[in-house]
Amino acid sequence: MKKIWSFLTKRPVIQGFWALFTNSRLGNFFNGAIYTGDLKAVCVPGLNCYSCPGATGACPIGALQAQLGGWKRGFAFYTAGLLILFGALFGRLICGFLCPFGFIQDLLYRIKTKKKLRVPNKLDTRLRYIKYAVLAVFVIILPIFLVSEYGVSTPWFCKLICPAGTLEGGVPLVLGNPDLRASVGLLYAWKITLMLAILTLCVFLSRAFCKYLCPLGAIYSFFNRSSFYRMKLDEGRCTRCGACSRVCPMDIDVPHDLDGPECIRCQECKHICPHGAIRSDFAAGIKHKEASGHAAD
Amino acid sequence: MGCYNPNMNKLRPYLKYALLLLAAAFLAVGILRQEYLAVLRKAVMICLECIGIG
Numbered sequence: 001m002k003k004i005w006s007f008l009t010k011r012p013v014i015q016g017f018w019a020l021f022t023n024s025r026l027g028n029f030f031n032g033a034i035y036t037g038d039l040k041a042v043c044v045p046g047l048n049c050y051s052c053p054g055a056t057g058a059c060p061i062g063a064l065q066a067q068l069g070g071w072k073r074g075f076a077f078y079t080a081g082l083l084i085l086f087g088a089l090f091g092r093l094i095c096g097f098l099c100p101f102g103f104i105q106d107l108l109y110r111i112k113t114k115k116k117l118r119v120p121n122k123l124d125t126r127l128r129y130i131k132y133a134v135l136a137v138f139v140i141i142l143p144i145f146l147v148s149e150y151g152v153s154t155p156w157f158c159k160l161i162c163p164a165g166t167l168e169g170g171v172p173l174v175l176g177n178p179d180l181r182a183s184v185g186l187l188y189a190w191k192i193t194l195m196l197a198i199l200t201l202c203v204f205l206s207r208a209f210c211k212y213l214c215p216l217g218a219i220y221s222f223f224n225r226s227s228f229y230r231m232k233l234d235e236g237r238c239t240r241c242g243a244c245s246r247v248c249p250m251d252i253d254v255p256h257d258l259d260g261p262e263c264i265r266c267q268e269c270k271h272i273c274p275h276g277a278i279r280s281d282f283a284a285g286i287k288h289k290e291a292s293g294h295a296a297d
Numbered sequence: 298m299g300c301y302n303p304n305m306n307k308l309r310p311y312l313k314y315a316l317l318l319l320a321a322a323f324l325a326v327g328i329l330r331q332e333y334l335a336v337l338r339k340a341v342m343i344c345l346e347c348i349g350i351g
Contacts, residue, residue, distance in 0.1 A: 040340035041333040050340040051347045058340040062347060066339040067332060078327025078336065081320050088316035159346035170348035180343075183350050191349035226312040 011096070011266060015103035022046070022100060023054030023168070032176030034169075043079060045086045046099030047216045049162070051169035053176070060086075061216050062158055062165075065143045069153030087223030091230075095210055095217050096266035101164040102210060106249070108202040117205040118251065127212045128262065134161065135215035157215060159187070163195040170195075206249040210264065221261035228282050231259040231270070237277035244269035244278065254278075 007013060022044045025035040034053050044057035060083055067076030086094055095102050109116075119127065138157035147153045158165050170191060174180050201208045210217050233255055244254035247268045252260065254269045258278065270278040327333065345351025 034341070034343055036341040038337065041337035043336065049344075049347055051344045055340075058336050059347075062344065063336045063339065067335055076327075076332065077323045077330065078332035081323030081325075081327050084316055084323060085320035088313050088320055154351075155344070155346050158344060159349075159351065162347065165344070165347035166349055169344070170350075173343060173348055174350075180348070180350060183345075185350070187351075188349040223316070226309050226316065228313050228317075 012103075012106070014097050015100075015106065018046075018098050019048075019100035019103050022048050022056055023052055024056055025054045028053035029172050030176065032173055032178075032180070034173075043082045044098075045090070045094045047101045047162075047164045047214065048099075049158075049165040049169040051165065051173065053169075053172050055168070059164075061139060061162070062155055065139055065153075065155035065157060068140060069143045069147065069155070083219055084223075087220050087227060089228050090220075091224040091227035091265065092217065092220045092261075092263060093227075093229050093265040094220055095214075096264035099210075099216075100168070101214075102207065102264070104167070104199075105202045105207050105209060108199060109206045109249070111203050113204060115204075119205070124211075124251065130212050131214055131218040134213055135218040139215045160190075161194065161213065163191075163198045163209065166191040166195040167199070206251065207264070211250060211262070217264075224259060224261050224263060229265065229280070230282075231263060231265055231278060231280040233258045234277045234279065237275045238273075239275060239277075241274070243272050243274065247272045 028034055032053070034051055035056055037056075039056050040050060040058050042057050043060040043063050044055075045060070047061060048055060048057070048059055050058045050062055060079060063079045064076055064083070067079050090098075134157065138161060142156040143153045146156070170188065174184060174188070198209050198213070205211075238255055240255060244258075245252070248254055249266060249268060250262050250264055252258075252262050257263065258269070259265075265280060267280060270280055
């Protein structure tokens with residue numbers, strides 16, 4: 001029983017289960033259609049295109065752009081409420097466990113290559129700000145202000161950048177739907193090229209899209225230090241051996257930045273730590289004010 | 298990215314409760330305004346922009 005539980009709680013198993021659960025309309029992959037039921041009114045927590053044939057829920061970034069689009073619609077209370085709820089409860093735990101595109105990136109990084117990339121610290125820190133610019137410009141500003149004369153706006157992030165939309169929606173729908181196949185053009189070529197570039201980069205650089213481009217990760221990063229779910233370092237037990245930082249898929253300096261905006265709460269550091277100096281749970285947030293020397297577990 | 302404001306740290310334990318309340322309030326307003334229907338309308342149609350055609 002313990003072995004089964006241990007297997008079921010492994011991160012790739014949870015990620016795989018969640019990716020399948022949120023894309024469970026598998027039959028649609030064969031007929032080039034999408035699910036059109038009422039569940040699509042609810043946003044899933046991770047980046048998962050609602051035009052993926054299997055998708056059972058809405059993409060929060062797509063929904064946010066759709067709701068913000070145009071002056072007359074006003075603020076997107078519903079989607080913002082869901083994003084705040086997810087963020088306040090879990091922070092970027094969602095990136096680590098409940099994002100299908102994050103799972104795809106993790107799988108790609110498992111591909112064995114002669115050398116994996118590591119971006120120099122200074123450059124890496126600067127590049128990580130790009131995702132905030134993507135969020136501000138492509139998800140918020142352009143959809144609000146670039147509106148057609150009929151009041152229709154474009155989801156600019158989806159249209160120009162989102163590799164998840166291309167991979168999960170664009171490729172299967174164009175392959176399975178002859179009408180859509182006849183409509184592909186320059187934009188499709190751009191999106192396929194960008195998607196391939198990002199996916200290739202993810203083979204060499206862990207979670208490259210999450211680190212530098214993902215607007216959803218940018219949103220959840222604002223909640224990481226105030227969410228119910230927290231990660232905490234026991235300073236008394238930490239020997240600064242560096243094992244945690246070496247396994248971190250987000251390449252953060254774990255003893256310094258654990259639970260910071262870039263931490264996706266993947267638990268890799270917690271599992272590798274030989275001294276049990278890292279704990280993570282909802283209680284870690286409640287007991288945030290505790291002295292760091294207290295016993296963990 | 299790791300700057301701390303000591304006063305902010307004192308408030309931080311309470312911030313999550315405020316966020317939860319804010320989320321509940323936003324969701325209530327959004328549901329009353331039937332914004333979920335706008336999400337549903339967008340999500341049940343193939344988003345041509347999302348897939349690189351529109």
